[in-house]
Amino acid sequence: MRSLELFTGAGGLALGTHAVGFEHVGLVEWNADACMTLLSNVREGTLTGIDRWRVHRADIRTFDFAVYKKDGVDLIAGGVPCQPFSIGGKGQGSADERDMFPEFVRAVRTLRPRAFIIENVRGLLRRQFAEYFNYIELQLQHPDVAIKKDEGWEKHRERLEKQHTKGAKPAYNVVWRLLNAADYGVPQRRERVFIVGFRSDSGIEFAFPKATHSKAALEYAQVSGDYWKRHGMKTRDMGWSSSAKADGLLPWVTIRDAIRDLPTPRANDPSAAPDHRLNPGARAYPGHTGSDIDLPSKTLKAGVHGVPGGENMIAFPDGKVRYLTVREAARLQSFPDTWYFAGAWSEAMRQLGNAVPMKLAEVVARAVAGRLTESGD
Numbered sequence: 053m054r055s056l057e058l059f060t061g062a063g064g065l066a067l068g069t070h071a072v073g074f075e076h077v078g079l080v081e082w083n084a085d086a087c088m089t090l091l092s093n094v095r096e097g098t099l100t101g102i103d104r105w106r107v108h109r110a111d112i113r114t115f116d117f118a119v120y121k122k123d124g125v126d127l128i129a130g131g132v133p134c135q136p137f138s139i140g141g142k143g144q145g146s147a148d149e150r151d152m153f154p155e156f157v158r159a160v161r162t163l164r165p166r167a168f169i170i171e172n173v174r175g176l177l178r179r180q181f182a183e184y185f186n187y188i189e190l191q192l193q194h195p196d197v198a199i200k201k202d203e204g205w206e207k208h209r210e211r212l213e214k215q216h217t218k219g220a221k222p223a224y225n226v227v228w229r230l231l232n233a234a235d236y237g238v239p240q241r242r243e244r245v246f247i248v249g250f251r252s253d254s255g256i257e258f259a260f261p262k263a264t265h266s267k268a269a270l271e272y273a274q275v276s277g278d279y280w281k282r283h284g285m286k287t288r289d290m291g292w293s294s295s296a297k298a299d300g301l302l303p304w305v306t307i308r309d310a311i312r313d314l315p316t317p318r319a320n321d322p323s324a325a326p327d328h329r330l331n332p333g334a335r336a337y338p339g340h341t342g343s344d345i346d347l348p349s350k351t352l353k354a355g356v357h358g359v360p361g362g363e364n365m366i367a368f369p370d371g372k373v374r375y376l377t378v379r380e381a382a383r384l385q386s387f388p389d390t391w392y393f394a395g396a397w398s399e400a401m402r403q404l405g406n407a408v409p410m411k412l413a414e415v416v417a418r419a420v421a422g423r424l425t426e427s428g429d
Contacts, residue, residue, distance in 0.1 A: 053424060056120060056163070058112060058130030058156060061086050062393060062403040063093070064385060065171060068413025069129050070102065072421045077125060080108045080115055086403055088394035098390045112155045117162040126424060128159050129169040129417070131408045153188050154199070160224070161195040166254060166427075167420050168192070170247040171408050174230060177245060187212070192249050193222035224249040227258060231412065234348040235263035237302065238409040239310040240384045242351045246416055256423045261415050263301065270303035271296040274346070283308060288369060290346065307345045307366060310383040317377045327378040331397050334365050334375045342367035349384050354405035364401060378404070386411035 055074035057066045060081040070076060081087050087109040097103045108115065132152050160168055176185055187205055190212040191197075197215050199208040216222070226249040233242040250256040271292040273279040280287045317330040336342060342365030343349035350363040364381070365373045376384070378393055378400045386409045393400040 053126040053421065054124065055127040055129060056080075056117075056125045056159070056165075058128065058159060059132055059152065060090060060107075061131060062089050062387075062407045063391070064387065064407035064410045065129055065131050065169070065413045065417075066090075066105075067099070067387070067391070067410045068408065068415075069127065069169070069417040069421075070099070071410070071414045072418045074127055074129075074417065074421065075101075076105050077120055077123070078106050078108055080110055080112055082109065082111055083403075084109070085395040085399045089392065089403060092392050092394055096392070098392065099388065112152055115155075117159045120163060124165075125163050126166045127168065127420065128156070128163065128165045130156055131171040131406075132156055153191070157191045157195050158198075160192065160249075161198060164223075164251065166251050166424055167256075168224075168247075168249045169416060169420060170245075171413070172245045172247075174243045174245060177230065183209075188247075189226055189228075190216060192226050192247065193224055194220070195223055222252055225252050225256075225258075227260070229260040231260065231416075232263075233409045233412045234267070234304045235265055236261075236412050236415045237265050237305055238348070238384075238386050238411050239305040239307055240349045240352060240409065241347075242409060242412075244408070244412070248416070248420060250423070254424075254427050256427050258419070258423050261419050265304050266299055266301040267304055268296065268299045269301045270306070270347075272298045273303040279303070279306075279346075283312065288346065304348050306347055307343060307349050307380075307384065311380050314377075314379065314383075317380075325379065327382070327393060327400070328380070329377060329397075331375045331377070334373050336365070336367065336371075336373045341365075342373045345369070352381060352384060352401075352405045354402045364405075376401075385409045 053074050054077050055069055057076055057079040060066050060079040066076060066079055079090060087107055090107045094102050094105045156170060187209045190209060194212055194215050197212055228245060228247040230243055230245055233240050248258060250258060274290050275292050275294060275296040277287055317328050318324060319330040319332050321329060343363060344367050353363050364376050366376060367373050378397060381401060381404045382391060385404050385407050393403055
């Protein structure tokens, strides 16, 4: 099945869709370092099959999607830029020039894929964006009802509402769900909105995959001592209730689980891998405490020293903290160890903070691919 990746970044979503069998005909990204990350991995053939990836460094607003119209695509996927809706941003929504939802809709309108996958921040669900989120859904359901020149989004929404309520069949059936990456085996508490749509003429039924991991199971593993035995450690009091019970799911994966086989990073070590060198200078202060090594990490963010909660730091039981190395951060985003990140530490961490966790992308993409394969059209 052929796919087109938009807002590709460092490639987390693209890797997830690739892992379940989608063949990427194109990957569109604007940031120079992110493009270098993609191109470097393509040139090196980091993973089987990616040597055929075609990376476009382009402004999505002027990209001609029609170049893929002849052969068509089965899937369009993309982590639409989150800054307009992020809690950490200015919250300008549709007024932010970085709002690229209209461009994703344009791609769907042009190429009419069998399905699409969109990822975005939890902030998209905030009350202040409720009307605009409803507008996004209507656009995705009726992509052929394009916005007119000089028509504001509120007026466009009125036309879409009329189209929707007069009985016109939607071109796409659209569902969305807020997913926590930790619930699917990613060592990070990262909540993201996923929007999935299938062309309505396919008759496909779809539901998001059930969680495979849980906080309750981690609590039980730590209270019972199984977690500490596995790591060869003395029991540590994490503050859980002694009555914690297993729930039949796997425990959340912790930072310690994710990095246990990596050597202790050192600064200025010529023998160390470039992506696993210590960046000194981390310190904790009120509100900037890092992520406990025996829990999934906080949500990695596209910042470095000034990240509000110290999300790019590991907090150890003895009170010490240090910055994550690039490789450790990649583990927390479930990237393969062979995946290379271009740019200095700060730029690589920015790419990782913006990325879709590969494992979560793979879970959603596998469910979408399964339904497309079963439909057989």
